[in-house]
Amino acid sequence: MTRRTWNWSIERKLPLLVSVLLVAVVLVMLGAAYQQVRTAALSFAAERVTRSTKEWVNVSVRSGAQQRTQLATLVADPGVRDFVASGGKRGRDWALAAMRRIAPDNTPNIAMELWDESGHRLLLRGDSAFASDPAPLPASDSGVVSPYRVRRDTLILSDMQAVVRRGPEGPVIGRVVVVRRLNVSALARQMLTGISGGDMSLLIGNADGDPWTDLEKIMPAPPTEARAQHDSIIAAAYVRGDAKIGAAARIPGTPIMFISELSRRQVLAPSRGYLRRMAAIAALIVLVGTLGAWWVSRSITDPLRHLTIAAASIASGDLAQRVDVPGNDELGRLGNSFNTMAGEVQRARTDLETQVVERTRALSETNAELEAFSYSVSHDLRAPLRAIHGFARILLEDHGAGMDGEAKRVLGVIDENTRRMGQLIDDLLSFSRLGRKELETARVDMAELVRGVVEEVRRHAGDRPLEITVGSLPPARGDRNMLRQAVMNLLDNAAKFTRKRAPGRIEVGHQDNGAEAVYYVKDNGAGFDPRYASKLFGVFQRLHRAEEFEGTGVGLAIVQRVVSRHGGRVWAEGKLDAGATFYFTLPGA
Amino acid sequence: MPQPHEVEILLVEDNPSDAELTLRALKQRNLANQVFVCHDGAEALEFFFGDGSHALREIGVVPKVILLDLKLPKVDGLEVLRRLKEEARTKSIPVVVLTSSREEPDIARAYRLGANSYIVKPVDFEAFARAVSDVGLYWLLLNHPPR
Numbered sequence: 001m002t003r004r005t006w007n008w009s010i011e012r013k014l015p016l017l018v019s020v021l022l023v024a025v026v027l028v029m030l031g032a033a034y035q036q037v038r039t040a041a042l043s044f045a046a047e048r049v050t051r052s053t054k055e056w057v058n059v060s061v062r063s064g065a066q067q068r069t070q071l072a073t074l075v076a077d078p079g080v081r082d083f084v085a086s087g088g089k090r091g092r093d094w095a096l097a098a099m100r101r102i103a104p105d106n107t108p109n110i111a112m113e114l115w116d117e118s119g120h121r122l123l124l125r126g127d128s129a130f131a132s133d134p135a136p137l138p139a140s141d142s143g144v145v146s147p148y149r150v151r152r153d154t155l156i157l158s159d160m161q162a163v164v165r166r167g168p169e170g171p172v173i174g175r176v177v178v179v180r181r182l183n184v185s186a187l188a189r190q191m192l193t194g195i196s197g198g199d200m201s202l203l204i205g206n207a208d209g210d211p212w213t214d215l216e217k218i219m220p221a222p223p224t225e226a227r228a229q230h231d232s233i234i235a236a237a238y239v240r241g242d243a244k245i246g247a248a249a250r251i252p253g254t255p256i257m258f259i260s261e262l263s264r265r266q267v268l269a270p271s272r273g274y275l276r277r278m279a280a281i282a283a284l285i286v287l288v289g290t291l292g293a294w295w296v297s298r299s300i301t302d303p304l305r306h307l308t309i310a311a312a313s314i315a316s317g318d319l320a321q322r323v324d325v326p327g328n329d330e331l332g333r334l335g336n337s338f339n340t341m342a343g344e345v346q347r348a349r350t351d352l353e354t355q356v357v358e359r360t361r362a363l364s365e366t367n368a369e370l371e372a373f374s375y376s377v378s379h380d381l382r383a384p385l386r387a388i389h390g391f392a393r394i395l396l397e398d399h400g401a402g403m404d405g406e407a408k409r410v411l412g413v414i415d416e417n418t419r420r421m422g423q424l425i426d427d428l429l430s431f432s433r434l435g436r437k438e439l440e441t442a443r444v445d446m447a448e449l450v451r452g453v454v455e456e457v458r459r460h461a462g463d464r465p466l467e468i469t470v471g472s473l474p475p476a477r478g479d480r481n482m483l484r485q486a487v488m489n490l491l492d493n494a495a496k497f498t499r500k501r502a503p504g505r506i507e508v509g510h511q512d513n514g515a516e517a518v519y520y521v522k523d524n525g526a527g528f529d530p531r532y533a534s535k536l537f538g539v540f541q542r543l544h545r546a547e548e549f550e551g552t553g554v555g556l557a558i559v560q561r562v563v564s565r566h567g568g569r570v571w572a573e574g575k576l577d578a579g580a581t582f583y584f585t586l587p588g589a
Numbered sequence: 590m591p592q593p594h595e596v597e598i599l600l601v602e603d604n605p606s607d608a609e610l611t612l613r614a615l616k617q618r619n620l621a622n623q624v625f626v627c628h629d630g631a632e633a634l635e636f637f638f639g640d641g642s643h644a645l646r647e648i649g650v651v652p653k654v655i656l657l658d659l660k661l662p663k664v665d666g667l668e669v670l671r672r673l674k675e676e677a678r679t680k681s682i683p684v685v686v687l688t689s690s691r692e693e694p695d696i697a698r699a700y701r702l703g704a705n706s707y708i709v710k711p712v713d714f715e716a717f718a719r720a721v722s723d724v725g726l727y728w729l730l731l732n733h734p735p736r
Contacts, residue, residue: 301598384687387606394613415595422712450700 011294011301014540018293019286026282033278037271039359042245042270045267046235049247052196052198052260053233060251060258064160067144067178070102071162075142075176084114084164084174088122101126102178110180114164116174130157130179138175145254147206156182156213189215199266207250207257222246227257237264303331307338345479367436374429381425389418427554430485431539434561443589446473446519449484450491450508457491465502466495471509473582474517475589478566483586486562489555490521490582496549497525497580517588522581527574536572559584597623597729601633601669602687603661607710611656611687614718620725625652630664633657634672637679651682654728656721657704659688659695659735669697674703683732685724 008016066497073079079094095114103110103126111126124131129151136146138343142162151157157179164174182204192202192215205212207229221227225238226246235247243264248255293560303325310321322342325335400408447470454468457570468491476483492505498504505524510517528536528543535541542553562585563570574580598620602608608626615621627633655673659666666686683705688695696707708724711717722724 378690378692380689382710383604383607383710385716386610386689386710386714387604387710390606390613391719393714394610415732419713425712 009301011085011297014300015290015294015296019290022286022289024338026286030275030278030282034271034275037274038268041267041271042264045245045262045264046247048197049200049235049245049260049262050233052200052202053247053249053258056202056260057233057249057251060254060256064145064251064254067160068162071143071160071176071178074098074102075164076168077164077221080114080176081164081166081173084122085166087116087498088114088120095123096125097124109183111179111181113177114174115177117172122174126179127181129155130181131178132159132177136161136175136177143253145251145256147208147255148204148211150211156184156211156218158182158405182215184213184215184217184264186216194546196260199262201259201261201263203246203259203261205253205257205259222248222259222261226259226261229257255472298330303335307335310338310342314342314345319349370432370436374432377425378429382422385418385422385425388391389415389422392418424554427558431554431558431561434482434485434558434565437479437482439482439565441478442480444476444478444480444483446476446483446586449480450487451488453484453491454508456488457495460492461495461504464504466498466504466506468506469508471507473508473510473519476517476566477587477589478586479562482562482565486559486584487521489559493551494521494523494525494580495553496551497527497544498523499525499549501525511583516585518583518585520581520583522579524579527576527578527580528572529576530574533572533574537570595623596625596652597654598725599625599627599633599636599655601627601630601655601666602658603629604658604662607658610714610717611721614721615725617718618663618722618725619638620722620729630661630666632663633669634664635659637673638676651679652727653683654732655684656687656724659686659690659699667702670699670702670704672705685726685728687721687724688729 031093063586077094077098079091080098083091083095099112103112111124111128111130113121113125113132114123115121115132121131136159138161143160146159146161148156148158159177159179162176163172164176165171166173166384189202196202201214203212203214203219203222205221207227212219212221222240223238225236226240226244227248228236229248229250233247233249235245237243237245240246240261244261245264245267246259246261248257248259254279306325308322310323313321319342322339323335392411396403396408396411396415450470450473454470458466458468491508494506495504498506501524507522508520509522510519512518526544526549532543535543537556539554539557542551543556544551559582560570563586566586568585568587570582570584572580572582595734598615599606600611602611608628612621612624612626615624622626626634627636657666657670661669666688670684670686673682673684680703683707684703686699686704687708687709687710699707706724711720
C-alpha cells in the first residue's frame with residue numbers, strides 16, 4: 001500500500017484489506033471452479049460425440065455387411081446369372097423377384113440395376129431418378145461402396161456393386177448396382193438426432209470432400225481438421241461456422257465419413273451460466289465480508305475514539321472524564337486501565353493541589369513572619385539608634401566647649417556611624433521588602449519616569465555642575481514603584497560618583513540589540529576596576545572606600561533584584577577613573 | 590510640667606530617650622513650656638477621658654496638637670487615635686502620628702482612623718529635631734484650630 005493509504009484510519013483499512021483478500025480468494029476459486037466446469041463440459045462433450053460416432057459407425061457397418069450379404073446372394077443366384085449372361089433377354093421376372101427379395105417394394109430410397117459389361121443397363125428396379133447415368137465405373141471389388149454424389153442438387157446417392165460371374169468361378173459378365181439415396185429431410189434429421197440428443201449435429205459425407213450433408217440439406221465439406229482421422233475415434237476441435245467439437249470416423253471399407261458434432265458455445269453455455277451465478281454469490285460474499293469487517297473495525301475504533309476524546313479532555317483539564325467500554329476483551333481492559341489511570345491522575349492532582357495549598361499557606365505564614373520581623377526591625381532598631389545619635393549630639397552641643405579636639409573627633413565618629421547604621425537599616429529593609437512584595441505589573445512610561453527621577457537628582461545635586469541627557473526610552477512593562485527605585489539608585493550612583501568631575505555628565509538612553517530593548521545609564525565619573533565587576537551587584541559590596549564615596553553597598557543590589565524580578569538582566573562596563581555604564585533590560589510594554 | 594488646662598502640646602511617647610530628644614527639639618524653638626507627656630496609651634486615655642488628676646472634663650480646654658507615637662504599651666497608639674477621633678470632644682484635636690514605622694499598613698490605618706499627619710522619626714537627630722519643631726511650629730503657630 002502507498003504511504004498515504006497506510007495512514008488511513010483502521011476503520012477504513014480493515015474492511016479494505018478484508019475485501020481485497022476476499023476478492024482475491026473469490027476470484028481464484030471462481031476461476032478454478034470455472035475452469036474445472038469448462039473442462040468437464042468439454043470432455044463430456046467429447047465423450048458424447050465420440051460415442052455417438054462410434055455407434056453410428058457400428059450401425060452403418062452392420063447394415064453395410066447385411067447389404068453385402070444380400071448382394072452376394074443375389075449375384076450367386078443362377079437365374080440372375082442367366083439373365084445377365086443372356087443380355088437381359090431371359091429370366092427378367094426371375095431377376096426382379098430376386099431383387100424384390102432383397103429390397104421389398106416399399107423401400108423408397110433404393111434403386112437396383114443390372115448392367116452388363118458393355119455398358120448396357122439390363123434392368124432397373126426402383127426410382128429412375130436414382131439410375132446410374134452414365135454407366136457406373138466398375139468397382140474394384142464386390143461390396144465396395146462408392147463415394148456420395150449429388151444428383152439434381154438434392155439427391156445424395158451412393159452405390160454398392162457386386163460382380164456377376166458366369167459361374168461360381170467364371171469370368172465377370174455383369175454387375176449389380178444398388179443405389180441408395182441418403183434420406184435427407186428435417187424429419188429424418190429430427191429422428192436421428194433425437195436419438196443422439198437434440199443438440200448434436202450429425203454429418204455424413206465423403207471423406208475426401210464434397211458433398212456433405214447434415215441430414216437436412218446439402219452442405220460443403222467440413223474443414224480438414226474435422227475430417228482428420230485417427231486409429232481410434234477421437235474428438236477434435238475445429239471451426240465450421242463457429243467453434244465445434246466433433247468426432248469423425250470413416251465407415252470402414254467405404255469412402256463415407258461420419259461426424260458427430262456439438263457446438264462449443266452450447267457445450268460451454270451452462271458453465272457460463274454457472275459462472276454468472278457464482279459471480280453473483282461471490283459478490284455477495286465480498287459485500288457481506290466487507291460489511292462484517294467494517295462492523296468489526298467499528299467495534300474496535302469506536303471505543304478507541306472514545307478513549308482518544310476522553311484522553312484529550314483529561315489533558316485539557318477535565319479530570320473527571322471516564323470511558324465506558326463494555327466487554328472483557330482487550331479494549332474493555334484498556335478502557336478499565338484508562339479509567340483507573342484517570343482516577344489516579346485526578347487523585348494525584350488533588351493531592352498536589354492540597355500540597356500546594358499547604359505549602360502556600362506555610363509560605364504565607366513565613367512571609368507574614370518576615371513582615372512582622374521587618375516591622376519590628378524598622379521600629380525597634382531605629383529607636384535606640386536615634387537615642388545614640390541624639391544624645392551624642394546633645395553631648396557635643398551642650399558640653400562641646402569643654403572638650404578637646406580628640407573628644408570632638410571621637411564624638412564625630414559616633415555620630416557618623418549611627419547615621420550610617422540608620423541608612424543601612426533603611427536600605428536593608430527596602431531590599432528585603434523588594435523580594436517579598438508582589439509585582440504590580442502595568443505599562444510604564446520609562447521616559448516620563450526617568451525624567452521625574454532626573455529632576456529629583458538635579459535638585460539634590462544643588463549647584464554642582466551636572467549635565468544630564470535623556471535619550472528616547474521605550475515603554476516597559478512592570479511595577480512602577482520598583483522601577484522608579486532602581487532608576488533612582490542608578491542615577492544617584494551616577495551623580496555621586498561624578499562629584500569630582502566638572503561637569504559631571506550623565507547620559508540615559510536605550511539601545512536596540514535586535515531582540516530586546518536595553519536601557520543604560522552612563523556617567524563620566526570615577527568608574528570602577530573591571531576586575532571586580534562581578535562584585536558590583538552584591539549586597540554590601542563596595543568597590544570604593546567610604547572616605548571617597550559614601551554608601552552602604554545596597555543600591556546596586558536593589559537594582560539587580562528589581563530588574564531580575566522583572567525577568568531582565570543588569571550588567572556594567574567601566575574603567576577606573578574613566579566612567580561607568582550600567583545596562584539593564586526589561587520586558588517590553 | 591504645665592497644668593492640664595495649660596497644655597498646648599500633648600506628647601504620647603513611651604521611649605524616654607525619644608521623649609527627651611523631642612522635648613529638647615521643642616525647647617530649641619521655645620515650644621517646650623506647654624508640653625505634657627503621657628508615657629503610654631492608658632495614660633493618654635486617662636488624660637482625656639478618665640477621673641483623677643488628669644481629668645480634663647471640667648476644664649474644657651484641649652491641647653492644640655497631639656504628638657502620638659504608635660508603639661505604646663498598655664493601650665496601642667492606633668487604639669488611642671481611634672478613641673480620640675470617636676469622641677466629639679476630642680475629635681477635632683489635630684493628631685500628628687510620630688513614629689519610627691515606615692510600614693505602609695500603619696500609615697494607611699492611621700489616616701483611615703483620622704490622623705491629621707504622619708511623620709516618620711528619622712534616626713538622624715538633626716533631621717528629627719527639625720521635623721519635630723517644624724510640626725510644633727505649624728500646629729501651634731500657623732494652623733488655626735477650630736474653636
